[in-house]
Amino acid sequence: MGSVLQLLSVAAIAVVELWAAVPAGIAMGLPAPLVWAATICGALVSIGVIVFAGDRLRTWLIARFGHGGARPGGRLRRLWDRYGVIGWGLLAPLLLGAPLAAAIGVALGAARGRLVLWLGAGVVVWTTVLTVAAVLGEEALLRVF
Numbered sequence: 778m779g780s781v782l783q784l785l786s787v788a789a790i791a792v793v794e795l796w797a798a799v800p801a802g803i804a805m806g807l808p809a810p811l812v813w814a815a816t817i818c819g820a821l822v823s824i825g826v827i828v829f830a831g832d833r834l835r836t837w838l839i840a841r842f843g844h845g846g847a848r849p850g851g852r853l854r855r856l857w858d859r860y861g862v863i864g865w866g867l868l869a870p871l872l873l874g875a876p877l878a879a880a881i882g883v884a885l886g887a888a889r890g891r892l893v894l895w896l897g898a899g900v901v902v903w904t905t906v907l908t909v910a911a912v913l914g915e916e917a918l919l920r921v922f
Contacts, residue, residue, distance in 0.1 A: 780807065784807065787802040787807065791819025791823075792822055792823040792876070793876065795820050798815070798819060799813075799816055800907075802815060809912045812908060812911075816907075817901060817904050821875075823875050824875050824876070824878075824900070827879040827883065828883055831883035862888070862891045862895050866878075866892065866896045869899065870903050871899070875900055878896055
């Protein structure tokens with residue numbers, strides 16, 4: 778029962794921040810494949826909730842900021858125009874975290890299906906990188922101490 782609660786904790790952390798979930802799961806002593814799966818599930822839940830609540834979110838962002846979160850000539854808009862949904866989906870989970878990346882993608886008017894697909898791909902890629910790095914780092918520390 779304890780490991781189920783630990784896995785749920787990892788998934789809950791991943792809902793908020795991908796970077797924190799993997800080290801937390803490894804520190805709890807969970808097997809790396811389970812940490813990987815729980816982290817991906819948690820991040821995908823946050824992406825799904827935000828993307829499918831997207832119409833209200835987009836309306837609120839435009840009302841609040843007047844430009845959907847990206848100024849017409851700003852850096853974010855230039856990045857979006859240059860790399861599109863694919864680049865955004867692969868990079869933003871690493872740079873901003875999955876929930877914020879989904880919110881900004883929705884605000885910029887991305888198609889829901891494409892946004893979920895590419896953010897999901899980005900989450901899988903970066904969770905894999907983080908999990909491998911955490912496991913290798915743990916093994917290196919155990920050899921030293």
